[in-house]
Amino acid sequence: MTPEALSGETLRLADAVAADLEGVERLGVAYSGGVDSATLLALAVRALGPERVVALLGVSPSLAARERTIAHRVADLIGAEVVEIRTHEGEREEYRRNDVDRCFYCKDELFTRIDDEVARELGLDAVAYGENADDAQRPDRPGAEAATQHRVLRPLARIGMVKPQVRDVARVLSLPVADKPAAPCLASRIPHGQEVTPEKLAQIEQLEAALIDAGFSDCRVRHHGDIARLELPADELPRAVAPGIREQLQRAGKDAGFRHVALDLGGMQSGAFTLQILNARGSL
Structure with a gap:
């Protein structure tokens, strides 16, 4: 994942993400092991170096054990440290009642735990997550509002990277999840x-x-x-x-x-x- 390994459109997108992260000293990436968060994690490691990036994996009964294992394997290939954060969205009545805004409370729980429990301990001055430009246009993504309220960065969406481009970049970076189907909670x-x-x-x-x-x-x-x-x-x-x-x-x-x-x-x-x-x- 060195600059020399990239070219053309992939290099342009990687450089755009790096520019979007300019000024960040130590970044936490809200990470699930899916193609969006894995690609963001890999590009962040390329831009900032592995010592300045940490993958933050929320763990709860809503995360399948299979997905948890995949997330660790992919982060290891990227060379990024993984910190697991135990989340308790199931204790929130708003989450359990399962209206269309359920994802807001799940993401709010994760970002609150990051803010309250790990940001200072890990020395993070910013947190980002893998929303892409396609997802930013969808009406069924209430978790995005939680990200906004917690001032979470969304570099892929900000530079206009759409899902096919995310997968193309992941393939160039040899990420094993490049063609992985979406795996919502x-x-x-x-x-x-x-x-x-x-x-x-x-x-x-x-x-x-x-x-x-x-x-x-x-x-x-x-x-x-x-x-x-x-x-x-x-x-x-x-x-x-x-x-x-x-x-x-x-x-x-x-x-x-x-x-x-x-x-x-x-x-x-x-x-x-x-x-x-x-x-x-x-x-x-």
């Missing part, structure tokens, strides 16, 4: 208005892990009480009902505590719960 699988509980999160995590172990490239387990509604990539739907696989998924659902396992023929639907409610309320 486990709470996003619970319909708005239904309480978020540790038990539901554990059910979702267990069944999603079984789907990945069964060879599916991506998945969402939508929690509808006794029913698990499986969202899979459209081209992988036929495999889910193939002999042997169908029975395997049924058993996995029962093992996770669901009475019924249903396959959603619509495939993967990012932000479906939130967008549906915002549209009904006339917020779009």
Whole structure:
């Protein structure tokens, strides 16, 4: 990740991020291990050096163990220190009631913990997170308001880096998450208005892990009480009902505590719960 390793558009974007971080002495990157935060972390390390950047990983029941492991592996490849921050959004009534602003309270919890518990200890004079320019235009990202209130930097969005560019930069930097599907927190699988509980999160995590172990490239387990509604990539739907696989998924659902396992023929639907409610309320 030296300047000599970059060229063309990637070098321009990397230099733009470096310019946006000019004046920062020690940066904390709110980090999940996804492509946006990993790319920001790598570019921050390139701009400031590894001794001046730390990855801040929020850990709670809403973070799948699989994602936690990936985050550590990617940060290690980047050469960045990871500090885990135990967050307690599940203790907030506003988070548990699970309205469309749930993500605000999750991000507010993380940034509050950073401000109150680790910023001074780690000597941070700034915190950034991996919002890209596409996400900045979406109406279903209430966490962005929490970032604004806590004065969190968003270099990728500020320089206009859109998602395809983020993935291109990640590929040039040889980040293993360059083509990783989005992995929103486990709470996003619970319909708005239904309480978020540790038990539901554990059910979702267990069944999603079984789907990945069964060879599916991506998945969402939508929690509808006794029913698990499986969202899979459209081209992988036929495999889910193939002999042997169908029975395997049924058993996995029962093992996770669901009475019924249903396959959603619509495939993967990012932000479906939130967008549906915002549209009904006339917020779009």
